[in-house]
Amino acid sequence: MVQHTLMQIEKRDGSFASFDPAKIIRAISGAFREERGLESTQLLGNSDLARIGEIATRVEQEIEKFNRDSLHVEEVQDLIEKELLREGLYEILRRFILFREDRSRERSLKGGGQRIHVARSDGSETLFRLDEVESKLDRILTGLKGAPKEKIVDAFCKNLYTGIDESGVQDALILAASSLIEEAPEMEYAAARLLLQKIYDEVLEGSEEGYGTLFEKRIQQGVRAGLLDPRLLTFDLKALSQALDPTRDLLFKYHGLKVLYDRYFLHIKEKRIEAPQFFWMRVAMGLALNEEQKEEQAIAFYLNLSNLLFISGTPTLFNSGTVHPQLSSCYLSTVEDDLDHIFKVIADDAKLSKWAGGIGNDWTDVRARGATIKGTNGLTQGIIPFLKVANDTAVAVNQGGKRRGSFCAYIEPWHLDVEEFIELKKNTGDERRRTPDMNTALWVPDLLMKRVNEGKTFTLFNPCEVKDLHTLYGQAFEERYAFYEQEAQEGRIRQHKTVIAEELWRKILTMLFETGHPWITFKDPSNIRSAQRHCGVIRSSNLCTEILLNTSREETAVCNLGSINLSRHVTEEGFDFNGLKQTVRTAIRMLDNVIDINYYPTEEARRSNLKHRPVGLGVMGWQEALFILKVPYESEEAIKLSDTLLETLSYEAIDASCDLAKERGSYSSFAGSMWSKGIVPIDTVKLVAQERGGYLDMDSATSLNWDKLRKKVTLQGMRNCQVMAIAPTATIAQIAGTTQSFEPLYANLYVKSNLSGEFSSINSYLIDDLKRRGLFDSEMIADLKYFDGSVLPIDRIPEDVKQLYKTAFEIGPEWLLMAASKRQKWIDMGQSQNLYIANPSGKALSEMYFKAWRLGLKTTYYLRSKSATQIEKSTLDVNKKGLQPRWMKAKSATSGIEVKRSAQACGLDSSCESCQ
Structure with missing residues (x-):
């Protein structure tokens, strides 16, 4: 040890302290730890400790050379910097300099x-x-x-x-x-509490009045400002204010509360007038306006919402209780082969989009390119130019400025323009024949799948020459299609084209991989299993492929959505089925109320919704529930649990609608429906098998007393023509702080972007498990970043943890499809079923979609393949790994070119928010 004549160090405040050589070692060690990514409690390696000792000794030697009674602390730190520089430890030096700057700023503030x-x-x-x-x-x-x-x-x-x-x-x-947040998941709640304080300052304005008293004043303020429905003032506001529970504000995670603050809370001149519990109660009041016991029901609805048990769809949250209560999520319409009707539907779409509706348009009936225009004797340009107009309408009318307009166009694959249609999302070619801002989907008949499987040809027609083909399905479609093929061969149909079915299928899948579109949806099971076959035909699905309802010139189908948060109904011991039952009954009532309260932008939408009264009860938080139960997604136990859970939800939803029918009356088109004949959704699985003549591997086993419910439905009727649909829940799941829909977790550490900004998210269940095993540290965070949120490549993580926390691309597609099939057998409409494939090839894609078809799925949604969207690595020293990160060398498995998928193509965008 150096012997010092210097005994005093002058501090920054002018005071003095005895020189302590250990402080030099601590200061240098801190910079080493920061560079090594170690916490203050973690030990440095022996080589680092030896080098620190050498540097500290040389600093002390330099101090001796000053030969003074005292030295300023800044001079000592300058000597440390000098020695680090002399040693060539540039990264350690950088850490030390930043440390000095941070401490300087903090001292100034303190x-x-x-x-x-x-x-x-x-x-x-x-x-x-x-x-x-x-x-x-x-x-x-x-x-x-x-x-x-x-x-x-x-x-x-x-x-x-x-x-x-x-x-x-x-x-x-x-x-x-x-x-x-990525370092400590608890920070999601800490940041939320800090945001809550900002909200309280803005909404409560430092008032000493109680939370409830200010709720009454804010409702009155909203009415005076023309934002809220004056009928809200007819409620007993004092009784409702007493039901508010501000402690439920603490249920929010930061990302969910930030979305509410930015886009959902009502404001006057950018100043919010809603705190979280004000918001939930306003939504509940808006849904209880027509109830006889409206305070009692509003409180029941509020309990569902504020406890995050059930969350209504985004349009309901936006507009409930307002002067324009457009509460419905989805609109489906058919475009007829008529110029006036084409532009009427586009104008209707604009009106519906303005009030936050997601749009699904069926374009199959519109004639293809080259057909004769009778009025002018010219030739039509087909559907593509009209779709371009629809695309630009979606951009121009962006859902009231709260989120972008979202449309999806559907056609059947026998349409003569199909080969141009499937290229609409390409980023090359004539921009006038591209729709970059609109989704596309194919309404695929079973016949195409059979022809591909059997190696046969497939004929494309101009719909104006086969006018009834779009209205048929099942065996009737196949018979009529064969008739038209014969007519074409004999020269009685002017426009047609024969293609190899497998080649058309290959083109579809190629575009699907390259652009994310067109989505594949199945016409026949959607119609064959429909309870409303007596009322017409289902001609397409909606924006997110989960709604399946009849459409016509006179009727624009409407659906009203909301989702049960499964993660709030489960403990490590299992699901609370009694709690689920009560949540379902209240949720069905809330959804049914939407229909009568709703503001309808078009007469066709009003007519359809009041006549058929469809609702779409969905779920979210399935992956989180599995984490709580410690059940891997890729397991027989998860498949069985999915079956059991959906059977319960289906049973209770039907039972709740049946009881509402007894109280309020059945929907007006009930007579002649499947329901009226005692046929429930599970019974319709066998109808698909009969129509297909095989090609179905869908289970139809049951465990509950369905005979009892069949009899009850036949006697009492149904309030709603359809009751279940599983939507993507992109935004409302974020609000509830849970995982989306039935989706597997995309990654254990990822960044999500939406209109409220970019949010880091880390799987708190994984972190808790790692902490219990003593495995969570800064190195683990670095590994999770490096491996894009995957635990599989991290050697020190135990195998059981790896199996539980597999991410979407690590779960075999067959497991996702089996689970979806178990759900689909119980759901009367559809589900937004994303498909994930880590190593895509033409064969793998084809096998996956054929399996989806054989398992009885009605629709699929995004194809999500590995893309350039990865975890931000700017804070990670990849050189420590000795390898290039995967994002620097990602290649397409088929073409060998760089994979540059858009956010929309890989399904990480927010377009699916338009459902919820």
């Missing part, structure tokens, strides 16, 4: 804010005090284990500057907490 002045709303300034922020954090973080206050403060200080306003200080603190 010292009374000499350098930071905060601008007040009245134009004056005040000195910033960090100790006040730290006290605030102490209060807010109470009860949140693992939320590191020190790291929040460090991150916060980096975002301060002189002249920042009071709101900016709040935002900087929220940003600091949210930036640490």
Whole structure:
């Protein structure tokens, strides 16, 4: 040890302290730990410790050379920097310099804010005090284990500057907490609490009045401003305010609350007038307007919503209780082969989109290119130019400025324009014949699948020459199709084209892989299993492929959506089926109420919805429920559980609608329906097998007393023509803080983008399991980033943990499809079933879609293949791994070119929010 004549170190405040050589070692060790990614409690390696000792000794030797009674602390730190530079430890030096800057800023803030002045709303300034922020954090973080206050403060200080306003200080603190989510999942709740404080400041305005009293005032304010329906004032607001439970605000994670704040809470001149519980109660009141016991029902609805047991679809959350209560999620319409009707439907789409509806248009009847225009004796340009107009309408009318307009165009694959249709999403070619902002889907008859499987030809027709083909399905379609093929061969049909069925199928799958479109949906099972066969034909699905309803010139089909949060109905012991039953009954009532309260932008939508009264009860949080139960997605247990759960939900939803029919009457087109004949959805599986003549591997086993329910439905009727549909739940799942729909987790660590910004998300269940096993540290976070949120390549993670936390691309597609088949047998409509494939090839894609068809799925949604969308690695030193990260060398398995898929193509965008 160096012998010092220097005994005093001058601090920054002018005081002195005895020189302590150990502080030099601690300072250098801190920079080494930061560079190595180690926590303060973790030990450095022996080689690092030896080198630190050598550097500290040389610093002490340099101090001796000063030969003074005292030395300023900054001079000592300068000597440390000099020695690190001399050693060539540039990254360690960088860490040390940043450490000095951070400490300098923090000292300045703690010292009374000499350098930071905060601008007040009245134009004056005040000195910033960090100790006040730290006290605030102490209060807010109470009860949140693992939320590191020190790291929040460090991150916060980096975002301060002189002249920042009071709101900016709040935002900087929220940003600091949210930036640490990937390091500590508890920060999701910490950041949410900080955002809550901002909301309270904005909505409650520091009032000493109670939460409930201000709720009454904000309802009155909303009515005066013309935002809220005056009928809300007829409620007993005092009784409702007493039912509010502000502690439920703490259920939110940051991302969900941020979405609500940015896009859902009502505001007047950008100032919110809703706190979270005000919002839930406003939605509940809007849904209870027509109830006889409206306060009682509003409170029941509020309990469902505020406890995150069931969340209504986004349009309902946007507009319930407002002066324009457009509460429905999806609209489906048929475009006839008539110029006036084409532009009427496009105009209707604009009106529906304005009020947050997602659009599905059936274009099959519109004649193909080259058909004769009778009025002018010219030739038509086909459907493509009209679809371009529809695409631009979706862009122009972006759902009231709250989210982008979302349309999906459907045609049957025998349409003569199909080969141009499937190329609509390509980013090359004539831009006038492309629709980059609109989704596309094929309404595939079983006959095409059979012809591909059997190696036969397939004939394309101009729909104006085979006018009844679009209205037929099953065996009737196949017989009529064969007749038209014979007519074509004999020259009695002018426009037709014969192709090899497998070659057409290959073109479809190629475009699907390259662009994410067209989606594959199946016409025959959708119609054969429909309860409403007596009322017409299902000609397409909706924007997200889960709604299956009849459409015509006179009727635009409408569906009203909401989803049960399964993760709030499960414990490690299993599902709370009694709780589920009560949630389902309340949810069906809420959904049915939408139909009568709803604002209908078009007469065709009003007519259809009031006549048939369809609702779509869905689910979300399935993956989270499996995490709680410790059941791997890729397991027989999960398949069986999916079957059991959906049977229960189907039974209870039908029973609830049946009881509503007894109370309110059946829907007007009930007579002649499957329901009226005592046929429930599970009974229709055998009808598909009969029509197909095989080609069906769908289970139809049951476990509940369905005979009892069949008799009850026959006697009492049904309030709703359809009751179940599983939508994507992209946004409402984020609001509820759970996983989407029945989706497997995309990654254990990922970044999601929507209109509220980019959000880091980390799987808290995985982190908890790793912590229990002593495996969670900064190196684990780096590994998760490097391997794009996958646990499989990380050697030190045990096998049982790897199996539980497999991500979407690591689960075999056959498991996803088997689970979907078990669900589909119980669902009277459809499900937004994404398909994941890690190593795509033409053969693999074809086998996957054929399996979906054989398993009885009615529709599929996005094809999600590995893309260039990966975890942000800017904070990761990939050189430590000694390898290139995968995103630097991702190649297409088929073409060998770089995979540059759009966010929409890989399914990570927010377009599916239009359902929920």
